[in-house]
Amino acid sequence: MAKPVLLNVAVALALTLVLAVAACGGDDEDSIAVGAAKAHEAALELDGDAARGRKAWTTAGCGACHTLSSSQADGTSGPNLDEVRPSQRLVVDRVALGFRAMPTYQGILTPQQIADVAAYVAASTRR
Numbered sequence: 278m279a280k281p282v283l284l285n286v287a288v289a290l291a292l293t294l295v296l297a298v299a300a301c302g303g304d305d306e307d308s309i310a311v312g313a314a315k316a317h318e319a320a321l322e323l324d325g326d327a328a329r330g331r332k333a334w335t336t337a338g339c340g341a342c343h344t345l346s347s348s349q350a351d352g353t354s355g356p357n358l359d360e361v362r363p364s365q366r367l368v369v370d371r372v373a374l375g376f377r378a379m380p381t382y383q384g385i386l387t388p389q390q391i392a393d394v395a396a397y398v399a400a401s402t403r404r
């Protein structure tokens with residue numbers, strides 16, 4: 278009895294590995310990159326609204342990683358945005374495309390919400 282059970286376990290493990298490798302395959306990553314590039318392009322074309330952007334900031338959870346006094350956010354794993362005072366363009370770049378430990382928000386925020394959150398961060402760090 279012991280042998281077939283072990284065999285089944287081995288087969289199950291092998292299948293899991295194959296599926297895991299397939300899930301990390303180039304196709305998924307490519308479509309995320311394409312989606313991010315499209316969201317980036319679209320967001321750059323749109324006018325952001327800072328009031329709506331404030332809500333997008335909260336729902337997107339940016340404050341978990343960033344400090345931004347205007348939203349009482351005190352995250353520390355990302356740069357302190359009160360100090361960086363990023364341009365609207367830099368916010369659109371990072372939020373749409375992601376960068377190193379900064380996640381892309383493509384598929385999470387709409388291009389309009391990306392433009393809005395950029396308007397909010399830029400405006401709230403320039404007072």
Ligand code: HEC
Nearest residue numbers: 337338339342354355356361363367368371376377378379
């Ligand atoms: C999981 C943590 C995390 C979340 C959530 C997150 N960020 Fe970031 N962010 C980072 C990190 C880390 C960096 C620095 C990336 C690097 O330069 O290596 C960064 C960089 C940035 C930068 C560029 C700052 C600079 O000086 O280069 C901006 C602007 C920014 N984030 C805005 C946002 C906004 C807006 C949101 C919400 C939509 C957000 N981030 C959500 C971690 C996060």
